[in-house]
Amino acid sequence: MGKEIPVVLGGFGENCKVMLAKTIAEIHKMETKHVNELINRNIKRFKNEIDILDLGVVLNDTGLKELGFTQQAINSYKGLRAKGQGGNIYLLSERGYAKIIKIMDTDLAWDIHDQLMDEYFHLREEKQQMQSMSMEDIIIYQMQQSKMMKEQLEQTQTVAIEAKATAEQATKQMEIVKDAMLLDHDSWRKDCNNIINKVAKERGGTKEAYQQVRDEVYNILQQRAGASLKTRVINKQDRMRREGISKSKVDKVSQIDVIAEDKRLKEIYIAVVKEMAIKYGVA
Template sequence: MNQLQVINHNSQRVLTTAQLAESFESTPDKVSYNFNYNSERYTEGKHYFLLIDEDLKAFKRTNREFQGSINRLYLWTEKGAWLHAKSLNTDRAWEAYETLVDDYYRIKDLQALDTSALSPQLQLLINMEQGLKQIEQRQIEQEQQLTTIKETFLQRDENWRSKIKGLLNGAANRMGGHQEVRRESYRLLEERAKCNLGIRLANMHERLMEQGVTKTKIKDTNRLDVIESEPRLKEIYTTIVKELAIGTLI
């Protein structure tokens, strides 16, 4: 990852869409698509800042490199970067996110400062600041953990799953063998989407384990959870299952 230009807004470090895309080895169009597709999950002021009109002009005055004809600018916070990593759901995105947290979003200047020569009052203030940052980071991590558990286990699209189950049952009645049809549907998805569901499932299990999810719930997580977690896979898989059900698959 190239050295990122530091951008501060509202007393915190943020990244532009272009910087985020570069870090995740993606494209600005892909980042924007993920945001538009999952816009209900993002909260302005928490996950991102949208600068337009006077706010954008004021930002340009203090950040000379952002001159030109742009009329809006998205700035992504650490929490916003986490949501984008979740949407992309690639090993590179998760690795890059961890690097961003360690080397960019978390300011370490105070931690690296030798305070031994400072007055007791200043040392106390610095220690208080460090304590507040640690508390804030723990809160962020707890929110991320709760969000992952909620979205993975409590907000499953049961209507979609019921539809998929019905289509697969129809395909099994026509072709014979429920397990065989499901395996074939996964094979076709991996072929069309150029992905490996087994690896993605293992990665999901590992992330859930790191976040303290119970072994029972992790065991219950399956390939369908992986597919549902990524809109592109969900769309491709739905098409495949429809084709299997009506016998139009070539």
């Protein structure tokens, strides 16, 4: 935040970072006496030697001077204390600082609290750990960090590749859907037959596979239309015989012929073939 904060350790445990009420006041743009007043008004909330220490009680003049207090300031604190007007020199632990922020309870106070947690109380913990490690430990640590970073990079690359493959598959699927939707109604018999051939190829490419796909399309059509194609073929052949049409032509009548004669059956047939194209990814 652009301020030099003196690092003070100890008071509540070995190497525990602490902060003077004077420093807190400077950071929060307050007077020290106002920070002291907040603590004194809520003193029951603060546990002595856990949240706060009054250095004016536990340290002599020499100790206070080592913390940067002038003799004039020390005398002033003593005078206020003698008059019962405060004169506290509070030192706060991380927990004590969190409590004073809760009492302030302003957006600015909480923002500053978050920054101090990150940049003062918890900063350089890893550096301190490194300083206590041997050279061998440091090399092992660095290798472990390098391995972890490599694994994270590989995981990121894998996710990226999978995402690309998924996107490409989605694009391909959309193209298939688009092509299926654009089946030409003028050449519907040829287009549908091409799709059925491609589906049959996906299912083995044998003559039996082709017949199975064709039968599957017809069965779905009959279920949706509530009609029997074979019955319609027989009826059409009977009509042709009565009309005197040659036996060779009568014998050639197929289910696709009766579908072609009925607009509703044709629409259902085309829809079923489109669905199959999308299902098998062909068009």
